[in-house]
Amino acid sequence: MLPNPDEKLDPRVKRTRGLILRSFEDLLAEKNFETISVQDVTDTAQINRATFYAHFQDKYALLDYSISQMFKQEIEKRTLNACHYTPDNLRNLILAVCEFLGRIHTSCAQPHQQFESLVETQIKQQIFGLLSHWLEQSKSKVPSEIPATVATWAIYGLASLYSHTKKRPALEKFVDEALPLVAVNLEQFA
Amino acid sequence: MLPNPDEKLDPRVKRTRGLILRSFEDLLAEKNFETISVQDVTDTAQINRATFYAHFQDKYALLDYSISQMFKQEIEKRTLNACHYTPDNLRNLILAVCEFLGRIHTSCAQPHQQFESLVETQIKQQIFGLLSHWLEQSKSKVPSEIPATVATWAIYGLASLYSHTKKRPALEKFVDEALPLVAVNLEQFA
DNA sequence: TTGGATGTGTTGACTAAGCAACAAAGGAGA
DNA sequence: TCTCCTTTGTTGCTTAGTCAACACATCCAA
Secondary structure, three states: OOOOOOOOOOHHHHHHHHHHHHHHHHHHHHOOHHHOOHHHHHHHHOOOHHHHHHHOOOHHHHHHHHHHHHHHHHHHHOOHHHOOOOHHHHHHHHHHHHHHHHHHHHHOOOOOHHHHHHHHHHHHHHHHHHHHHHHOOOOOOOOOHHHHHHHHHHHHHHHHHHHHOOOOOOHHHHHHHHHHHHHOOOHHHO | OOOOOOOOOOHHHHHHHHHHHHHHHHHHHHOOHHHOOHHHHHHHHOOOHHHHHHHOOOHHHHHHHHHHHHHHHHHHHOOHHHOOOOHHHHHHHHHHHHHHHHHHHHHOOOOOHHHHHHHHHHHHHHHHHHHHHHHOOOOOOOOOHHHHHHHHHHHHHHHHHHHHOOOOOOHHHHHHHHHHHHHOOOHHHO
16 A cells, blocks of 8 residues: 555565564564664674665664564554554554564563664654554545544553553453543544 | 585675575475476575576586585584494494485475486485595505495495385384495495 | 477676775773 | 774775576477
């Protein structure tokens, strides 16, 4: 739906980016983001360090890209990118964000402030883009920026709460309880 | 032991060869060798067809290389490349060849004449090289070419018999019964 | 027989990846 | 403070991989 810019790419580029991404995600599982050097990534990816810089400005850009790719996959898996606003789709989106963030917090070694804030920025950007896309398809011509922003922050906040909870409650139950509070501001787009 | 020519290689070369080999071995598990085209290999390896020809003359050369690499790994796994002639090492070698050939015959789709003969040539070359290496370390200065040849063919023959047997007997028992017939010609090198 | 479809092997021009070397910026410790 | 060491970005040159196009061989069916 949203334009897919990866198809017509030089195979060498696809391969290299894939290697970098895979290595980075593997490394994130063992060490925390701050202690991962570009060297570490290129060593485990078995590519040259200079090649890394041909693709990413630095490791922060890599993190941004990595997070957004993973999240995009999560969304595509649930085909949330090819639909419009309904309470049920919203419910699935909240579920997706909770699970995604939950997975990050269990599979990445001790997340740190900087790491978390970069993740937050990326994910919120994606949620906002998706919601805007949904709302603009509605017959209602109400401007969507403000409702989409409110919903985006609310959703991320819920997922953050969920993923930081030590003993996580049953996800479905959690989402069903929270859903109405988010949906109330979007009813006009249903 | 035998010189290891792969270490100081351009990383791109290692990667490309690895991709080609893996794809080829995967394809061998599904289709028989004759029906695998160079195109098939490069497609699944996600490399350009021209790149294939920069590494291998044709698919027959690839088969040779693939078989010899797999066999070399089998030998290295058992550290048979770093030892000398003893009846026990010989026993392990026979075991290795039987298992290797057995694995090929179960994991590769319907082997054909051409395929089998290419495999045979490669494996015998490797066995012969290894045996020569062993025998030439012996104190006895007896020429080793003839005994090594006899043993090589005998070993391959045994493994071939074993791997073509429908209901394979217990491997250990099979080898213990055959071992003396091969060892008798090598006693002088012990 | 002809023609389309498919595979082979090769070529030359272009582009990405590798490499070694560099300056510069921190960090840790004596 | 000074030095030693590691990491960061960057650069110019070399080499490997990509691409499109080519001529040629098979094969099979119209």
